[in-house]
Amino acid sequence: MDVSQLLDQLNDAQRQAVAAPPQSLLVLAGAGSGKTRVLVHRIAWLIQVEGISPLGVMAVTFTNKAANEMRGRIEGLLGIPVSGLWVGTFHGLSHRLLRRHWEKAKLPQGFQILDSEDQLRLVKRVLRSLDLDEERWPPRQAQGFINTQKDKGLRPQHLDDTGDATNRQMIRIYSAYQAACERSGVVDFAELLLRSLELLRDNPDLLKHYQGRFRHLMVDEFQDTNELQYAWLRLIAGTQTPVFAVGDDDQSIYGWRGAKVENIRSFQKDFKGTEVVRLEQNYRSTATILNAANALIENNDGRLGKQLWTAGDQGEPISLYTAYDERDEARYVAEQIRDWFNQGNQRKEVAVLYRSNAQSRVFEETFISMQIPYVVYGGLRFFERAEIKDALAYMRLLANTSDDPSFERVVNQPPRGIGDRTMAQVREFARAKQISLWQAAGELVQGSQLTGRARNAVAGFLGLVHQLIQSCEGLPLYEQVEHMIDQSGLVPHFEKDKTDKGQSRIENLQELVTAARGFRLDPDEHADMDELTAFLSHAALEAGEGQGDPWEDCVQMMTLHSAKGLEFEQVFLCGMEEGLFPHRMSMEEPGRLEEERRLCYVGITRAQKKLTLSCAERRRLFGSDTYNAPSRFIGEIPNEFIEEVRSSVMTSEPVYRPSAVADTEVGGFRIGQHVRHAKFGDGMITNYEGHGSSARVQVNFEMAGSKWLVLAYANLQAV
DNA sequence: GCGACATTGTTTTTT
DNA sequence: ACAATGTCGC
Numbered sequence: 001m002d003v004s005q006l007l008d009q010l011n012d013a014q015r016q017a018v019a020a021p022p023q024s025l026l027v028l029a030g031a032g033s034g035k036t037r038v039l040v041h042r043i044a045w046l047i048q049v050e051g052i053s054p055l056g057v058m059a060v061t062f063t064n065k066a067a068n069e070m071r072g073r074i075e076g077l078l079g080i081p082v083s084g085l086w087v088g089t090f091h092g093l094s095h096r097l098l099r100r101h102w103e104k105a106k107l108p109q110g111f112q113i114l115d116s117e118d119q120l121r122l123v124k125r126v127l128r129s130l131d132l133d134e135e136r137w138p139p140r141q142a143q144g145f146i147n148t149q150k151d152k153g154l155r156p157q158h159l160d161d162t163g164d165a166t167n168r169q170m171i172r173i174y175s176a177y178q179a180a181c182e183r184s185g186v187v188d189f190a191e192l193l194l195r196s197l198e199l200l201r202d203n204p205d206l207l208k209h210y211q212g213r214f215r216h217l218m219v220d221e222f223q224d225t226n227e228l229q230y231a232w233l234r235l236i237a238g239t240q241t242p243v244f245a246v247g248d249d250d251q252s253i254y255g256w257r258g259a260k261v262e263n264i265r266s267f268q269k270d271f272k273g274t275e276v277v278r279l280e281q282n283y284r285s286t287a288t289i290l291n292a293a294n295a296l297i298e299n300n301d302g303r304l305g306k307q308l309w310t311a312g313d314q315g316e317p318i319s320l321y322t323a324y325d326e327r328d329e330a331r332y333v334a335e336q337i338r339d340w341f342n343q344g345n346q347r348k349e350v351a352v353l354y355r356s357n358a359q360s361r362v363f364e365e366t367f368i369s370m371q372i373p374y375v376v377y378g379g380l381r382f383f384e385r386a387e388i389k390d391a392l393a394y395m396r397l398l399a400n401t402s403d404d405p406s407f408e409r410v411v412n413q414p415p416r417g418i419g420d421r422t423m424a425q426v427r428e429f430a431r432a433k434q435i436s437l438w439q440a441a442g443e444l445v446q447g448s449q450l451t452g453r454a455r456n457a458v459a460g461f462l463g464l465v466h467q468l469i470q471s472c473e474g475l476p477l478y479e480q481v482e483h484m485i486d487q488s489g490l491v492p493h494f495e496k497d498k499t500d501k502g503q504s505r506i507e508n509l510q511e512l513v514t515a516a517r518g519f520r521l522d523p524d525e526h527a528d529m530d531e532l533t534a535f536l537s538h539a540a541l542e543a544g545e546g547q548g549d550p551w552e553d554c555v556q557m558m559t560l561h562s563a564k565g566l567e568f569e570q571v572f573l574c575g576m577e578e579g580l581f582p583h584r585m586s587m588e589e590p591g592r593l594e595e596e597r598r599l600c601y602v603g604i605t606r607a608q609k610k611l612t613l614s615c616a617e618r619r620r621l622f623g624s625d626t627y628n629a630p631s632r633f634i635g636e637i638p639n640e641f642i643e644e645v646r647s648s649v650m651t652s653e654p655v656y657r658p659s660a661v662a663d664t665e666v667g668g669f670r671i672g673q674h675v676r677h678a679k680f681g682d683g684m685i686t687n688y689e690g691h692g693s694s695a696r697v698q699v700n701f702e703m704a705g706s707k708w709l710v711l712a713y714a715n716l717q718a719v
Numbered sequence: 720g721c722g723a724c725a726t727t728g729t730t731t732t733t734t
Numbered sequence: 735a736c737a738a739t740g741t742c743g744c
Contacts, residue, residue, distance in 0.1 A: 063733065091734045115734080189734045224733095256731065356730050378732080415720060541734060561731050583730050599731080622729060623735040726740075 006045055006077075010038075017244075017277045018042045022050065022216070024271035026264065027246040030308045031293070031605035032284030032567065035246055036066075039218060040073045042244055043085075046216055047078065054085035056215035060233070061089055062224055064542045066565070070220070083524060086214075090229050091189055092525070092541055094196035098187075099528040099537075101206065105199045108185040110400040110533055113540035117384070119143060119188045122405050126177045129431065137169065145170045146177055150190035151226045151258045153197065183436065184404040190228070197232045211238040222247030222267070226258040234270060243271055249304050250297050253561060253599045255591070264304065282308045282605075284567050286315025289611050292637045293604040299636050300594045308605075317643040319612040320634065326359075326575075329616045330366035333572050336612065337372055337555055340570060347373060349569035351556045353603050355581040358621075359574065360557055367555065377558035382515075382544030387494060387505040391512055392539055394484045398469055399532050402436035411437075414493030417457040425449065426458070438462075464488070477531045478517035485509050515544075560603045571607035573600075576615040577628035600633045613642075669697060669711070674719040677701065677709070682719060 007015050014034055017027050018041045029035035043059060046052040061067045071087045086093060095113070098105050114122065123146070124139045149159065156175040161168050181187060187195060200207040217237050219225070222245040225233070237243050245267055252261040268274045282290055290308045297303070323329035337350055352363055352374075360376050367374045382388060390413050393406035401407075412418040429449070430440035444450045445459045468487055472480040485491060494505040519535050526534040556568065560581075575581055582596035604611060615630045634642075669675065673685045683701035697711055709716070 089734065095734095113734090116732090192734080253731080254733090257733085358729075417720090419720085543734085559731065580730095585730060595731095620735080721744090722742105723744105724740105724742080727738085729736090729738105 006041055006048070010034075010041065011281055013277055013279050013281065014038050014041070017279070018045050019049075020275060020277070022046075022242050024242045024267075024274040025244050026222075026267055026274050026276045027244070027279060028264075028276065028304060028306055029246050029248055029279040030282060030306050031248065031251060031602070032282040033279035033308070034283060035248075035279065036070065036073065036220075038279065039220060039244070039246055040070060040077060043074050043218060044077045047082075052215055054082045056213065057218065058086040058093070058214045058216070058236070059088075059218040059220070060093060061087075061220040064089055064092070066220055067092065086524070088525070089541070090232065091192050094192040094232070095537060095541060096525065096527075097196045097199060097210075098192065099526075099533075101199055101203075102528075104203055104206065105195055107187070107195070108400065108402075111185045111187055112396050112400055112403050112406070113192070113537055114181075114186050114188045114405065115384070115540055115543070116143075116189070117389070118186075118405050119146075121408070122180060122186075123173070123177055125405075125408065126173060126180055129180075129427070130173065130176055132169070132173070137173070142170065142173045142177075146174050147188075147190050148258065149174060150188075150194050151228045153194060153228050153231055180404065183402070183434070185400050185402055186405060193228050193232055197228065197235060200235055207235070207238075210236060211241060214241055217241055217243045219243065219245045219247075223249050223252040223261050223264055224254050224259045225263050226260055227263075230260070230263045230266070237271070243267075248306075250300075250306065250598055251564065251602050253564065253595060253602060255595050278306055280306055280308055282310045284608050285310065285605060286313055286609060288315050288317060288641050289604060289607050292318055292611075292641045293601050295638050295641075296597065296604065296633060296636045297601045300597055316610050318637065318641050319610075319645045320642050321612065321614040321645050322630070323614060323616040325618045326362045326616045326620065327366070329574060329614050330362045332614065333363065333574065333612070334366045334370045334372055336572070337570075338370065341372075345569065347553045347555045350572070351558065351563060351566070351568040351570070351606060352572045352574060353558060353560050353563050353606065354574045355560060355583055355599075356575075357559060359580075363557060363574075372555060373552055374555040374557055375552075377556065378562050382508070382511070383539040384543050385505075385508055387490065387508055388512055388539075390490060391481070391485065391488070391509055392536060394465075394468070394488050395481065395532065396536055397438070397465055398472060398480070398484070399536060401438040401465070401469075404430075404437045407437040407441075410488070411441075411461055414489045416460060416489075417453060418461065422450070422454040422458065425454075477519060477535055478513055480532065481513050481516040485513065560599045563606050564602050567606055567608055569608045570610040570612075571603070572612045572614065573603045574614050575619075576613045576631040576634050577619065578631055579626065579628045580619070580621075581631055581633070597633065597636075600631075612645075669716065669718070675699060675716040676719050677714060677716055 007019060010018060014037070017025060017038050027035070027038060029038065039059070043057055046057060047054055059070060061070060067088050074085070075081050088096070098107060098111070102109050102111065120139055120143050123143045124134070127134060127137055127139060127142065156171055156178060159171045161171065181191065200210065214236060217233065219233060233243065247264055249261050249264055252259060255261065268276070287310050290310055294307055321329070321332050323332060333352060337347065340350060341347055354360065357378065364374065364376065383392070390410055393409040396403050396406040397410070411423065426437055426440050426444060429444055430437050433440065441458050441462055445455060445462060450458060464487060468484055471483055475483070490509060491506055494502045496502065497505070516535060519538065521531060521534055529537065579587070581600070582593055586592035586596050613634060615628070615634070617627065619626050619628060669685055674682065675685060676682050677699065680699070680701040683699040685697050685699050697709055697714070699709060
């Protein structure tokens with residue numbers, strides 16, 4: 001393609017970024033400002049104009065989807081398939097390095113990847129082996145601790161024993177967990193990154209090789225990087241390689257899982273001579289929507305600063321619907337969508353966005369009853385289904401018999417009489433001799449420790465896997481999967497469940513064969529792997545699509561988090577209520593509240609033409625009624641952009657609708673009332689939920705701040 | 720090994 | 735409210 005064309009399609013700021021001299025650059029790309037476009041054009045520019053070989057470019061993203069899209073668009077732009085260009089996720093690229101240099105990384109060649117669920121199972125097992133009570137040491141907390149440490153680049157030996165008993169125990173758990181991983185030849189997600197970082201750091205020749213190879217690094221969604229990812233980037237970049245980082249501090253919504261927006265600031269210090277380019281022209285939304293978004297985000301402190309603008313029209317005002325309850329809210333949205341569709345628009349151009357997944361239910365019920373097709377994003381994905389994970393565990397044992405987590409998973413799945421008793425013996429034996437469960441089981445069967453029934457059962461399982469290994473030798477991947485499904489006994493086992501659940505499990509197993517048949521080795525991605533290992537890694541790193549039928553014209557339903565990066569002509573932002581959004585768990589801390597606000601900003605900026613906000617006066621949540629005030633975020637949008645709407649039809653609501661007094665009164669107190677508490681002093685009731693003895697009120701105390709109190713115990717005095 | 724019953728937690732999610 | 739675990743008795 002003609003070089004000049006690369007720049008022709010861009011605005012000034014975009015062009016400045018794309019054609020920048022080869023130095024580090026920070027692109028602050030507002031929502032809808034053509035971020036991916038700039039990234040893709042920059043790569044094309046480097047290859048075509050700067051004469052950089054595709055081999056010299058690495059582009060890192062967070063999701064596989066983003067990586068695939070980027071690769072596709074680069075190839076579209078250049079008109080040829082680009083091989084040798086490393087485009088992938090942090091985890092995918094780390095994985096690639098580890099497979100290529102498994103020996104130097106001190107990993108077994110057939111190492112397997114644990115997803116979060118596998119990891120949690122393993123943590124539980126480690127806790128049991130340390131004889132720790134799960135009540136006192138919640139597995140999830142231990143898992144969180146381990147991942148947090150790894151995300152900071154810390155190994156157990158780096159952690160200080162602060163003298164705190166909890167901390168000491170956590171370090172002990174982390175150590176034991178890590179030892180279990182090493183013995184089994186498995187790595188968790190964080191380990192992929194940390195291990196590859198250590199690989200490069202501890203092998204200067206390797207590091208030099210990769211630093212020499214990659215002449216340019218590109219990072220997408222830079223605001224979402226955590227400490228470890230940023231350290232990984234810095235290591236690979238070294239002192240010479242320019243990094244092209246694209247991000248938006250206003251769209252940082254993953255702080256809760258370790259993302260550090262601060263990395264954006266550090267970037268300018270860590271990479272000397274970094275230029276900053278702001279992309280502020282928005283090509284997505286109407287001026288009204290953008291102005292609302294700008295006004296909202298102004299309420300956050302410490303932003304790098306950005307003002308989105310558009311050359312387009314004002315567009316329609318933002319609608320605000322205040323519903324009686326969540327059913328009324330869903331009904332209103334459904335009607336609006338029906339009208340929209342009847343006016344000749346597509347349903348798939350409409351998104352219903354909410355803060356938490358539980359909110360989707362009412363919408364689903366309403367859409368079904370009104371016969372509006374919809375898709376919900378973000379359920380269980382294909383490779384995460386229990387039956388698929390069972391099947392994959394068998395396949396993993398074929399690849400690596402010392403994979404203890406997989407052994408544990410299927411040793412008695414389907415049930416074959418190997419109970420806790422027997423497994424306890426096997427585990428103990430394995431621990432004593434420092435060998436894998438597989439080896440331990442083998443030796444126990446050989447020896448005389450196991451008796452009659454248990455011995456037969458274990459021998460049966462070992463024989464089954466042995467036989468699978470032999471019969472799969474040299475077969476194409478999908479035939480291996482077929483063999484495994486035939487011989488494992490999983491199908492007869494699931495057949496016992498006569499419900500459609502059992503039926504669908506069997507269908508999924510069939511689907512796994514299809515997936516295996518369709519699996520193609522990618523020469524870049526899977527260079528150092530056999531077909532089975534490549535397939536298993538693919539399954540762990542790319543869990544497959546959630547639900548979603550791209551052919552049907554469906555309303556799109558998803559959480560605000562999963563909406564990031566997407567756009568729709570019409571967007572409904574639902575459940576705009578204090579406690580729900582901002583979520584109750586994030587309301588107290590200023591930092592977390594700001595993240596909620598950014599989430600709202602993300603939601604608003606998804607809309608191209610029309611945005612509707614909705615909230616409900618009463619909402620049934622966790623079994624009891626809650627009465628939430630409208631979200632503060634609604635108030636942060638200037639009134640001039642908002643138009644309150646009423647339902648077009650009379651609802652049946654008045655039948656149940658209690659009087660205003662009854663509505664806001666509980667146990668003799670009402671919202672707005674001033675009360676006194678023995679310990680917290682004076683305050684005002686701002687909210688309540690539940691009835692009778694379980695009724696709780698939220699009181700904003702003058703001195704002690706906002707608290708939820710159970711009315712029955714709080715002994716509040718009216719002031 | 721399975722079904723019945725109790726307990727528990729319930730923001731967001733990728734890899 | 736409700737689903738997803740965990741526990742217990744046969």
